[in-house]
Amino acid sequence: MTYVKPKFRHPELKKNKLGYTIDYYEGSLSTLCAGCGHDSISAGIVQACYDLNIEPHRLAKLSGIGCSSKTPAYFLSNSHGFNSVHGRMPSVATGANLANKELIYFGVSGDGDSASIGMGQFVHVIRRNLNMVYVVMNNGCYGLTKGQDSATADHGSKNKSGNTNIFEAIDLTSLALELGATFVAQSFSGDKTQLVPLIKAAMSHPGFAFINVISPCVTFNNNPGSTKSYDYVREHIEATATFDFVPEMQEISVSYKEGSAKQVTMHDGSKIQLQKLSEDWDPLNRQSAMNAILNAKSKDEILTGLIYVDPNTKDLHHMINTSDTPLNQLNEKDLCPGSKALDEVNAGLR
Amino acid sequence: MSKDKINDFVVRFANVNGTGSASANFLFTKAIFRMGIPVTPKNIFPSNIQGLPTWYEVRVSEKGYLGRREGIDLMVAVNPQSMAKDVESVRPGGYFLYDSSKKLNPNYIREDINYIGIPLMEICNANYTDARQRQLFKNIIYVGALAALLNIEFSVLEGLLADQFKGKEKLIPSNVKALQLGVDYIHQNFKYPLEFRLERRDLLKDAIMIDGNSACGLGAVYAGATVAAWYPITPSTSVVEAFMNYADEFRVDEKTGKRNVAIVQAEDELAAIGMVIGANWNGARSFTATSGPGVSLMNEFLGLAYFAEIPAVLIDVQRTGPSTGMPTRTQQSDVLEAAYASHGDTKQVLLFPSTPKECFEMTADAFDLSEELQTPVIMLTDLDLGMNDHVSEPFKWDDKRKYNRGKVLTAEQLDKIQKFGRYLDVDNDGIPYRTYPGTHPTKGSYFTRGTSRDEYAVYTEDGDAYQRNMDRLLKKWETAKTKVPAPEIVGEKNKFSSGLLFFGTSTYAAGEAMDLLKEKNIFVDAIRIKSFPFNQTVADFINDHETIYVIEQNRDAQMKSLLMMELNANPAKLVSILNYNGMPITADNILNQVENNIKLSKTLKSK
Ligand SMILES: Cc1ncc(C[n+]2csc(CCOP(=O)(O)OP(=O)(O)O)c2C)c(N)n1
Ligand code: SF4
Numbered sequence: 001m002t003y004v005k006p007k008f009r010h011p012e013l014k015k016n017k018l019g020y021t022i023d024y025y026e027g028s029l030s031t032l033c034a035g036c037g038h039d040s041i042s043a044g045i046v047q048a049c050y051d052l053n054i055e056p057h058r059l060a061k062l063s064g065i066g067c068s069s070k071t072p073a074y075f076l077s078n079s080h081g082f083n084s085v086h087g088r089m090p091s092v093a094t095g096a097n098l099a100n101k102e103l104i105y106f107g108v109s110g111d112g113d114s115a116s117i118g119m120g121q122f123v124h125v126i127r128r129n130l131n132m133v134y135v136v137m138n139n140g141c142y143g144l145t146k147g148q149d150s151a152t153a154d155h156g157s158k159n160k161s162g163n164t165n166i167f168e169a170i171d172l173t174s175l176a177l178e179l180g181a182t183f184v185a186q187s188f189s190g191d192k193t194q195l196v197p198l199i200k201a202a203m204s205h206p207g208f209a210f211i212n213v214i215s216p217c218v219t220f221n222n223n224p225g226s227t228k229s230y231d232y233v234r235e236h237i238e239a240t241a242t243f244d245f246v247p248e249m250q251e252i253s254v255s256y257k258e259g260s261a262k263q264v265t266m267h268d269g270s271k272i273q274l275q276k277l278s279e280d281w282d283p284l285n286r287q288s289a290m291n292a293i294l295n296a297k298s299k300d301e302i303l304t305g306l307i308y309v310d311p312n313t314k315d316l317h318h319m320i321n322t323s324d325t326p327l328n329q330l331n332e333k334d335l336c337p338g339s340k341a342l343d344e345v346n347a348g349l350r
Numbered sequence: 351m352s353k354d355k356i357n358d359f360v361v362r363f364a365n366v367n368g369t370g371s372a373s374a375n376f377l378f379t380k381a382i383f384r385m386g387i388p389v390t391p392k393n394i395f396p397s398n399i400q401g402l403p404t405w406y407e408v409r410v411s412e413k414g415y416l417g418r419r420e421g422i423d424l425m426v427a428v429n430p431q432s433m434a435k436d437v438e439s440v441r442p443g444g445y446f447l448y449d450s451s452k453k454l455n456p457n458y459i460r461e462d463i464n465y466i467g468i469p470l471m472e473i474c475n476a477n478y479t480d481a482r483q484r485q486l487f488k489n490i491i492y493v494g495a496l497a498a499l500l501n502i503e504f505s506v507l508e509g510l511l512a513d514q515f516k517g518k519e520k521l522i523p524s525n526v527k528a529l530q531l532g533v534d535y536i537h538q539n540f541k542y543p544l545e546f547r548l549e550r551r552d553l554l555k556d557a558i559m560i561d562g563n564s565a566c567g568l569g570a571v572y573a574g575a576t577v578a579a580w581y582p583i584t585p586s587t588s589v590v591e592a593f594m595n596y597a598d599e600f601r602v603d604e605k606t607g608k609r610n611v612a613i614v615q616a617e618d619e620l621a622a623i624g625m626v627i628g629a630n631w632n633g634a635r636s637f638t639a640t641s642g643p644g645v646s647l648m649n650e651f652l653g654l655a656y657f658a659e660i661p662a663v664l665i666d667v668q669r670t671g672p673s674t675g676m677p678t679r680t681q682q683s684d685v686l687e688a689a690y691a692s693h694g695d696t697k698q699v700l701l702f703p704s705t706p707k708e709c710f711e712m713t714a715d716a717f718d719l720s721e722e723l724q725t726p727v728i729m730l731t732d733l734d735l736g737m738n739d740h741v742s743e744p745f746k747w748d749d750k751r752k753y754n755r756g757k758v759l760t761a762e763q764l765d766k767i768q769k770f771g772r773y774l775d776v777d778n779d780g781i782p783y784r785t786y787p788g789t790h791p792t793k794g795s796y797f798t799r800g801t802s803r804d805e806y807a808v809y810t811e812d813g814d815a816y817q818r819n820m821d822r823l824l825k826k827w828e829t830a831k832t833k834v835p836a837p838e839i840v841g842e843k844n845k846f847s848s849g850l851l852f853f854g855t856s857t858y859a860a861g862e863a864m865d866l867l868k869e870k871n872i873f874v875d876a877i878r879i880k881s882f883p884f885n886q887t888v889a890d891f892i893n894d895h896e897t898i899y900v901i902e903q904n905r906d907a908q909m910k911s912l913l914m915m916e917l918n919a920n921p922a923k924l925v926s927i928l929n930y931n932g933m934p935i936t937a938d939n940i941l942n943q944v945e946n947n948i949k950l951s952k953t954l955k956s957k
Contacts, residue, residue, distance in 0.1 A: 057795055060632070060787045073797060073809070080787035082631060083799035084624065085650050091579075091621040095628025095636060096787070098577045098612040103632075103788050121624070124617040323608045327576040328633035328786065330610055332753055335574040337600040339747040345568065346744040349558035350384070 017053040025050045027074040032067055037189030037215030037230075038137045042074045044192055045106070045135075048199035049076060052247060059104040060096055064089040064118060067144045068110035068137035068215070087118025090125035093132055094316070100326040101317050104203060105132035112142045115151040115170045122172075126179040129207040131315040133199070136172055136210075137189070139217035140228035147220030158225025173307065174293050176210045177286060182313040183209035184289065185306045188233050189216065194304060197245035197272075201306065204247075204266045207313040214302065238296055240281060240305035244273040266311050274306065283309055355546040357387050357412035359423040361496070364436045365489075366429045368400035373514075374489030375406040376739070378496060381506045382410055383559050383741065386551040390416040390858075392738050392934065397584070397677040403432040413865075414553065416741060417858030418934045423546055424499075426492055428470065433458055445544065447492065447499075466540060468495055473531050487528040494532020501543040503550065504533065558706075558744050562735035563639075565706035566665050567592025568745070569713025570637055571600055574753050575663070577636035578613045579625035581644065584677050585733040586667035589639035619644035623651040623662065630661040631798060633758070633786040635717050637663035642671045642684050645691065645728075652726055653692025654800040657823075659773075659782065661720035661756070664728045665713065667736040670932045679932025680733035682854055683904035688728045689882055689912055695820060697827055699834060700882035701729045704857040706742035708880075709735065715835065721756035723830050724781060732903070734855045734934045757783045764793040772796040772807040773819060780826030827883060834881035837888055840864070844894050846873045850927075851891070852901040853879040853909065855934060860901055862937035867944060874899070874944075882912065889917045892924075899944055901927040903935050 013021035025046040030039050049056065056078035063069035065086035072081045084092040093107050114122045114136050125134070140153040147160055151170045158164055173186050183205040187195045195213065202209035214233050216222050222229045227236075241262075248269035262283065264272040274283060281292040289308035296303035323330070361378075365371035375391070382389040387410060394405040409419050421441040427433055427448045434457065440446050442462040448454060450467025459465075470491055474484040497507060507529055515521045536542050566589045570578065580590040594613055601610040616622035622638045629636035640648070645666050655662045666688060670681040691698050699719060703712045712729055720727040757777075764770060764785065770793055773782045785794035796807035802816040803809050810816070840850075840861070852860040857878055867874060877891045892898055892913065900910045907926040913919040927943045929935035 055791060057791050058788050062628075078792055078795050080785075080795050081797040081799075082628075083797065083801065084627075085654055085800065088620055088624045088651070091616065091624025092628035092631070094614070094621075095577060095579065095625035095630070095634075096632040097628075098614070098625070099629040099632035099634030099636070100786075100788065120617055121621055124621065128614075317612075320612055320614075321607065321609050322612050323603065323606075323610050327610065327612060327629075330574070330576060332574060332751075334610055335576065335601070336572055336747075336751075339749050341600065342572070342745050342747045346556070346558050349560050349744075350556075 016050055018055065020050070022046065022050045024078070025056060025076055027072070027077045030071075030074045032070065033219045035218040036067065037139065037213075037217070038068050038071050039074070040189040040192065041135065041137055041195065041213050041215055042071045044195040044199055045075045047192070047196045048203065051196070052200055052203060054104065054203070058102075059106055061106045061108065062089050062093045062096065063108040064110070064113040065144070066110035066113050066142070067217075068108060069113060071108055071137070072106075087113045087116065088121055089113070090118065090121035090130075090134075094125060094128065094130050097130055097132060097316070098322070099328040101131070101322070102326050105130070107132055107134045109134065109136050110143070111136055111138040111140060111150045111152040111172070115172055123175075123179060126176055126181045126208055126210070128316045129180075129182055129313060129319070131207055131317070133202045133209045133211070136212050137215040138172065138212055138228070139215050139221055140226065141217050141221040143217045143220060147217075154227040157227040158223065160220050160223050173210075173212045174290065176212075177290055177293070177308055181210045181308070182207040182310040184308040185209075185211045186302070186304045187211060187213045188237055188302075188304055189213055190230060190234065191237070191304070194239065194243060197243050198306060200245040200247070201266070201272050201309075204268050204270045205309065205311070206267045207310075207315045233302060236300060236302050238301040238303050239277065240283070240292065240303055240307060241274040241276045243275075243305055246271040246273060264309055264311055272306065272309070283307065356549045357410055357551065359410055359546040360419055360421060361408045361424045361426065362422045362439070363406040363426045364429045364432050365404050365406065366431070367396060367398060367402050367404040369489070370486045371404070371406070371428070371489045374493050375408075377490075377507065377510055378493050378502075379408050379739065380510055380559065381497070381502045382408070382548060383554065384506045384510065385503060385548060386554050387412070387548060388414040388416060388553055388741060390740065392418060392734070394933070395678050403429050410548065412551070412553070415858075415862040415937065417862055418936045420936055420938055424544075426496070428488070428492065447495070449488075466499070468492065468532070468535055473535065477527070477531060483524075487524070490525055490528035491532040494529035495536050496532070497529065498533045498536035498542050499540070499544050499547075501547040501549065504529070554741060556744050557741050559739050559741055560706045561588070561737055561739050562703070562706050562709040562731050563588040563667060563737060564592040565709035565742070565745070566639065566713045566729070566731070566736075567594075568596050569710040571596045572710070572747055573635060573714040573717040575635045575637050575717060576611050577625065577629035577634045578611070578638065579616045579622040579629075579636070580638050581616050581619045581622050581640065583641045583644050585669055585737045586639040586641045586644070586665065588737065589665050589667065619647040620651065623648040623664070626662045626664070627651060627655050627660050630720075631787075635663075635721070635753075637665065637717070639665040639667065641667050641669050642687065643674065645684055645687055649692045652698060653694060653696050655726045656692065656696045656698060657694070657800055658798050659724040659784070660798070661724055662726040663713075663716045663720050664726060666728055666730050668730060668732040670930070676932045678733070680855070680934055681903050681930060681932065682730070682732055682856070683908065683930070684730060685902070685904070685908035685912060688730055691728070697883070699723065699725060699727045699830055701727065701835065702853040702880055703729065703731055703735065704854055704878065706735075706740050707745060710745045712835070718754040719833060722754050722781070722833060723826060724756060724784060725826070730854065732855055757781060759783050759785050759789070759794060761790045764790045767793065769806070770794050770796070771805045773803065773822070774805045775822050775825070779829045780822050780824070781829060831883045831885045834883065834885070836885060837880055837891075838878040839887070839891070840876035840878055842875070844875060846875050847895060848873075848897040848899065849875040849877060849891060849895040850899045850901060851877050851879065856901045856903060859935045859937045859940055863940035863944070866937055866941045870941070870945070872944065872948065879909070882916075884913070884917055888913070889919075892917060892919045896923065897925055898923055899925050899927050899947070901935065901940060903929050905930045
């Protein structure tokens, strides 16, 4: 990296329970365009990990290729990172997770990465309910290859050169719901108050946690007529609920003003506090979540917040019944049947 | 044929795919095996599940030649669909065994062969009422008939049935009865045994019989593989299926029922190799098995693994290409695709097993090598080795063997290091040190990527840093030459001016071809290549001979190209002996091609 991050920090930065200040969760200086939505999401991840007292080295961050996929370099420099190939991060994350189920797996992808070249892997990682957080930084265009429309660009949206997109958009959020994702959320890079608790909740979810974050590309898709521009999203955003994530052991002292409240307890004891805005939406009911999205769409609104969660889900390791000890910690003694067993195999082949 | 040929003939079975003939035919082969006689079966099957013609060819060889041999001595023709072709393929003087329940079409009568008509269907109808039984036992009856014709010991057949139906003993008597029906019919109607027949020997010692794919699956269990990701493709599918079965036997905790293994059927080959790379990156031994089309899809990821230096084991069971080619026929045509898999300057480590024992051993070695070198290792077997049963030396395992996990730093080691550099060449062998994710709170984390980076894994587009890295990878390649299995010099070293060079399943025919050549006063040395990169022995062998016959089963002489490119071998010296009709190469074929070449070079010289 040619850029060196200035080391100066306020001497009285607050420390979290592990004794780390927030800068401990940062990465190298971003090389993305100034104002890129992706940087705000990185900042959200930093904040969430700091708040949750995550040991950075116990988290593995994986991505594909694209501006969005570069971001793992910009948060948690004490974590192992993996920029894989374009669109195929889910398989690498799957292998990594199978090898060691004790780490936290954080995947970052773009809409080109996930909705085109990587669509197959995106779909199948959901189907397997891999225990990971999967964030799509969705700007409706290809940033790194300079602005082509992506498959999530809305029908009728204008790109920078003024051309109108004639194709229907692939809506990754509905798709994830449809495919059985056990945690589905949607947010906006410009809404840190909503995004940070969502990331925290996703991290404590014991299965596949998907967050589709609309993240405007200031360079290629922030023009009038684009439905993924800052202005457009701000005007059309509609939250499911005001939202708070309460980590395990923390006193619950959130109070909401209006509407009905809903509390979801995650497997580790942490809680999601929802102050619902919409009466006919239940985040624990897939059908209801689906309806909420469709309703919002019909009104040209972008629904954000936690859309669906199944807090009692069982991940891939449960399904294939792997040992409690992570597979990468087993040795000859656990794995090799030895020469005696081999003699028996030989005998069976005579 | 001279009278009374013992333990030296070829029987071919012509069946309909999906009628249960496979187990009957295997019974026949296994009986010969248990009589201590070298035997080799080949499945010649269509790329189809049911209804089409399928053949099973069994060669019996007192001399232990376990390659294919042309010329059918006895055809067991129980498929009307292929009968015309089957009659044609019997050698003059040979035998044609058919179901005489219906009169034989006069077009199928040849003057120069002998006919053995057995009313298989009639016998079945008379003895069994159930339709499925009638079909299944037809096959067992012809095995009984062959037992009488060729002198297979009946007690051996009975023993095999007892093994096969262990736990389902009820099924044994009806099978024995079917065998007996066949035996009786021959006794009553024919002169038996035939002049070519079997005699018990003790030529196999403690040999086993198994297919290469199962041996690979077992090898992966012994190697400590814990993650397998795959996508089904003929002829590699049974590798992971065998791994799964052996894992069920050896890797399930009896108390908890939990498994020390994760096997995932991926959505495609791209995902399969991606998972393998992810798992290996995170410190689990992981592998996949595929065939040519799968390797094509995996190329981009293989390039990543090469450049980012991540171990991965891939078993490529080759079939005929290009494209879908002939999916159920054999070939050695992925050599170049595998050696240079992916774009950019890449070189991949290859292994070439020849026997099931080597499939087992090389699979185990592949994991050590891959982790030691931090690079993918691709094992190139083929359909012939993978899907056919082979007589093999038994598997061996040294209980003192430790897995070589390569240069991986622990938290304690990291503590002692000032600054960890993922791509530093600390030991001057081109192999850097790596860390598993999660090892140490502040040291050893780095970014794995397919983009250029410096010694500390920091992204850079600096040309010098890129070049340093590429040069180190080449140095690692040199180190690899000292780690991969050395070639085998067959026979004595450098006695003659010509040499045969071969690898993989061509070995079976090449050994026999050397004897045939000798009978014609053509003498050659021989070398069997077991791995790529080639080490010095291969270069020396080529340098020390005037002519090298490079035997390979593909059209474009891929191994020859590799020798030219990697060893700068003189193309004028390298004579290709090729076979690419989808069938395993035969010794006769090698002999003919060598003879033709000698004739050709003589005429060229005399001109
Ligand atoms: C196999 C392959 N094809 C094409 C590319 C070129 N490529 C790099 S990034 C990218 C698209 C990135 O778009 P997106 O995933 O939406 O991320 P963004 O840059 O917008 O954040 C493409 C097509 C590649 N790297 N690999
Ligand atoms: S091109 Fe777009 S997506 Fe890429 S860094 Fe710039 S603003 Fe972000």
